[in-house]
Amino acid sequence: MSLSPLILDATEDTPRIKLDPASNVYELIGNSYPENSTKFYTPILDWFRAFFEDGQQGGITVDFSFDYFNTSSAKYILEILRFIQDYHDTGKACAIRWHYFEDDTDMLEAGEDYQASLTVPFELIERTDTY
Amino acid sequence: MAAPSNKSEIAYQRENELLVKFKGIVQSDDLSKEEYRAAIDELLKSYTTLLSDTKLLTSVGDRLQRKLKGANMLLQQQSEEIQRVNETLQLTNVELKNTIDELTKARASRKAQTFILIFVVVLMVATEVMEEFFIEKFVDTYFTDWEKIFQFMIGLIPKALIVMLLKPIEGYTERYFIRQAQRDEAKQKSEIQEKFAAS
Numbered sequence: 522m523s524l525s526p527l528i529l530d531a532t533e534d535t536p537r538i539k540l541d542p543a544s545n546v547y548e549l550i551g552n553s554y555p556e557n558s559t560k561f562y563t564p565i566l567d568w569f570r571a572f573f574e575d576g577q578q579g580g581i582t583v584d585f586s587f588d589y590f591n592t593s594s595a596k597y598i599l600e601i602l603r604f605i606q607d608y609h610d611t612g613k614a615c616a617i618r619w620h621y622f623e624d625d626t627d628m629l630e631a632g633e634d635y636q637a638s639l640t641v642p643f644e645l646i647e648r649t650d651t652y
Numbered sequence: 653m654a655a656p657s658n659k660s661e662i663a664y665q666r667e668n669e670l671l672v673k674f675k676g677i678v679q680s681d682d683l684s685k686e687e688y689r690a691a692i693d694e695l696l697k698s699y700t701t702l703l704s705d706t707k708l709l710t711s712v713g714d715r716l717q718r719k720l721k722g723a724n725m726l727l728q729q730q731s732e733e734i735q736r737v738n739e740t741l742q743l744t745n746v747e748l749k750n751t752i753d754e755l756t757k758a759r760a761s762r763k764a765q766t767f768i769l770i771f772v773v774v775l776m777v778a779t780e781v782m783e784e785f786f787i788e789k790f791v792d793t794y795f796t797d798w799e800k801i802f803q804f805m806i807g808l809i810p811k812a813l814i815v816m817l818l819k820p821i822e823g824y825t826e827r828y829f830i831r832q833a834q835r836d837e838a839k840q841k842s843e844i845q846e847k848f849a850a851s
Contacts, residue, residue, distance in 0.1 A: 563662050589720070592713040596663050599705060603666070627719040631712045638708050
């Protein structure tokens with residue numbers, strides 16, 4: 522089954538989302554403090570659920586690159602990471618890349634917190650560009 | 653994991669599913685001791701995960717709050733700095749305006765002085781010519797020596813008048829040139845404003 526990509530442009534308070542099996546790009550980039558986190562993240566979680574339940578898909582490497590996210594987004598990010606962890610536990614090759622801007626110790630430490638709660642390969646990557 | 657029935661609860665679907673499951677276990681009467689033990693084990697694992705998630709989210713939340721507070725403080729500082737710069741600019745503007753006004757006045761004063769100088773020279777030459785060609789001839793014909801001396805004294809009157817009127821004429825001329833400069837400045841300002849409004 523070929524899964525349709527989920528692509529959402531960034532806005533002032535939501536990140537750019539690109540989940541595209543065809544190009545093997547899976548990324549969440551920008552700021553995340555939507556007025557209604559449930560409304561924004563439900564399609565994303567549904568997409569990941571469909572991806573992991575689809576037996577035709579291989580491994581996945583997901584890039585997270587936030588400048589800021591609010592607490593409810595933190596919960597949804599955790600859910601996405603748990604999905605990836607569960608998929609990794611089935612034997613699929615999964616990896617997470619957590620990007621943080623240089624000198625942004627808050628985002629680095631948030632990545633370290635998430636990394637500590639998972640066993641899936643989790644890489645912390647410093648970036649120097651701005652979005 | 654199955655799709656949630658209530659989309660508003662999607663963030664807590666795992667937790668809700670576990671809650672429903674263990675509620676069912678507690679309400680069930682036909683589970684064996686081993687099944688209860690297995691359920692308790694699973695409950696303990698789920699609770700451990702939930703506690704870990706709570707700690708993680710609290711820590712992340714605190715960190716994000718700190719970042720937001722830092723950003724707010726920076727904005728506050730920048731806002732105060734901008735206000736200070738604005739106040740300095742306003743003071744500088746006032747000083748600049750005063751300097752321009754003084755320059756305008758000095759320029760008008762110079763113009764007035766030049767005008768007065770030329771005016772006085774012309775008047776002096778005119779009075780001399782009048783005395784030389786008309787008054788002296790008239791006096792030589794009709795007046796005695798004493799009367800000629802008196803006539804000489806009278807001839808000084810126009811010159812004295814010119815000297816006494818110098819200052820008032822200079823003041824009037826200076827004010828005229830200042831008004832002219834202010835009108836030119838106002839015209840220039842309105843032309844610039846029209847240009848900006850048009851663009």
